Amino acid sequence: MMLYKLRLTFVLIAIGLNIGVQAQDFIPILKKRAYLNNSYQKLLKVTDTLKIAFIGGSITETNKGWRDQTMQWFASKYPNAKFKQINAGLSGTGSSLGVYRIDEHVLNHQPDLVFIEFAVNDYKASKHHILEAFEGMVLKIKKANPKTDICFIYTFSEAMLESYEKGFYPNSIIAMEExxxxxxxxxxxxxxxxxxxxxxxxxxxxxxxxHPDSTYFSSDGVHPYENTGHLYYTQTLTKALDKLLNKGKRFNSKKDIYYSAQLEKAKMTHLETQMFNGIKAEIPPPKFSSLIQNIFALNQVEDLLQIQFKGDRIGFMDIIGPSSGTLKIKIDDQEPQYITRFDRFCSYERLHWFIIDGLAPDIQHSISISLAPNRIDKARILGKATDTEDYKKETWRVGKILMVDK
Structure with a gap:
């Protein structure tokens, strides 16, 4: 269990939100640093549409959860206002992918308010990656429109319980709070x-x-039930929104960089046919069609993806599932490295990603990716039989390149 040195204790407070936490400074559930002034102004103008974006993992993506419930609260609280919801939740992903996809999945819709939720999925991420990704997202949002309101959302999982009970914040929230x-x-x-x-x-x-005697938060300690965990999330957030939706302190977009502006230029870009040796683009499965436009599939050891690029990192957003295999990746004149695109959750298909970093930043690199000849023991990883045709395949289906600037 990862614990940070900042000590916290739970206390009751008499006004506002009922539960708070205390460290060296008093830190309530709501940390009000700036009002959602832009959103408040839009709510007052019935001719305008308030565009609200939610970016996060599966806790945000799920239907009828805190995201949809919050939108219902907005509609009920402000019946004369117009709203547009932008759902950029993506199951199983963290901020290190979010910073690459926020342009396409959020900012292209020109939001007025952005909720960012990655506390659970970033729980085991390094502080470096969280600071870099969150600062990159903030800089991107403010570059697109300095008036856009931002609110960080910290969700809960069973893995965090021990930290909280011992009086410590989880590491992901410490970094995000910075x-x-x-x-x-x-x-x-x-x-x-x-x-x-x-x-x-x-x-x-x-x-x-x-259950006749108890009420439960979730079935797995992570994904809340609609009528308990998600409902309590919504109640907490809407109480906070009652305080934040007001005319007040504006966001200061002229502060110095805190940690790194490296990922302000992070982006996703399309793959092109000429990057492959004769492989043609395919239409992605319908459930992913709103997030990726086409995919390319490596199905044989001879299939190859080759790219030249400049920068200190490169990554890919792919679809992993029962048919996923292991990749052989060669960069410049380095020895090949192998990345397995199959894990214990690959009994179903989902979007995922990986990034290779630490490269020399100012020279041109060449990367080639093919399927490794060695096969994966999928039954051992899943702990169950894998004798269907999909599991017998070894493929890689890739949809986007993740790059910084060039």
Whole structure:
């Protein structure tokens, strides 16, 4: 369990949100650093449409969860206003992919308000990667439109419980709070309310949806139930929004860079036919069609992807699942490295990504990717039989290149 040195204790407060946390400074669930002034002004103008974007992992992506419930609250609270929801949640992904895809999946829609939720999926990420990715997203949003409001959202998982109970913030939230503090971004932490319910024995972390004696947060300790975990999330957020939706302190977009501006130019770009040896583009499965336009599939050891690029990193967004295999990757004159695109969650298809960094930043590189000849013991990884045709295949289906600038 990863613990940070910042000590916290749960306390009750008499006004506003009912649960807070105390460290060297008093830190409530709502850390109000700036009002959502732009959004508030849009709500007052019934002729305008308030465009609200949500970017995060599966907790954000899921239908009828805190995202949809929050939109319902907006519609009920402001019946004369117009709204557009932008759902950029993507299951199983963290901020290190979010910073690459935020342009296409969020900023192209010109949002007025952006909620960023990656606390759970970034739980095991390094502080370096969190700071770099979150600062990159903030810089991108403000470059696209300095008036756009931002709010960080911190969700809860069972893995975080021990840290909180011992009086420590999870590492992901510590890093995100550094960026929020530097750029005057308000943040809302969903965890204290959930933990207080657990302490009061009115909520258990894991259990079936229906039980005569108990109420449960989730089935797995991560993904909340619609009528408990997600509902409590929404209640916490909407209480905070009642305080944030006001005319007040504006976001200061002229502060110095806090950690790194490296990923301000991070982007996704399309793959092109000439990068492959005769492989043609395919239409992605329908459930991914809103996020990727086409895919290329390596199906044989002879199939090859070759790219020349300049920069200190390159990555790919791909579709992994039962048919995924191992990649042989060669960069410049280095020895080949092997990356397995199959894990314990590959009983179903999902979008995923990987990034190779630490390269010399100012020279041109060449990367070639093919399927490795060695086969994966998929039954061992999954702990179950894998005798269907999909599991017998060894493929790689790739949809986007992840690059910085060039």
């Amino acid at each position: 960026i929020a503090s530097h750029y005057n971004i308000s943040s809302v932490n969903f965890a204290p309310d959930i933990i207080q319910r657990i302490k009061n024995k009115t909520l258990a972390v894991i259990g079936p949806k229906q």
